[in-house]
Amino acid sequence: MDWTMMTVWIVIAVAGIALDVLSSNFFFIWFTLSAIVAIIAMLFGLSTAAQIILFIILSTVLIAVAYPLVKDAIKKTVKVTKTQEQEYIGRVYVAEKDIETKETVKIEGIYWTVLNEGEVIKQGDKFKILELRGTKFLVAIEK
Secondary structure (H helix, E strand, O other): OOHHHHHHHHHHHHHHHHHHHHHOOOOOHHHHHHHHHHHHHHHOOOOHHHHHHHHHHHHHHHHHHHHHHHHHHHHHHOOOOOOHHHHHOOOEEEOOOOEOOEEEEEEOOEEEEEEEOOOOEOOOOEEEEEEEEOOEEEEEEOO
């Protein structure tokens, strides 16, 4: 048994696991699986060249086929956590001052810049947060 190649495959396997733990995207795990298959191939007496070819082919196939499947499955099962700003979208508030085009308003204790592209929102009118544009909210009068 070639201990140098065994060390290489173990390093690749451990590095794949470490990178996946750090990135949390299940991309590098395929290199780990391929390295384990290469170790098994080495234990069955395959040459170093055969191990490398097997590793390259298996890694490529797993990344091309398995990675997109796992990525889609994760997207379907993991609930997206909204940011604080996204939580405000759709909510209705009462204007504490007139909002013509651009204004700073206090929303739930925090000052935000809002953009109004519709009719002027007068003090006391209800307005709705429609969307987030960069770091500003687009608002409109609530009818």
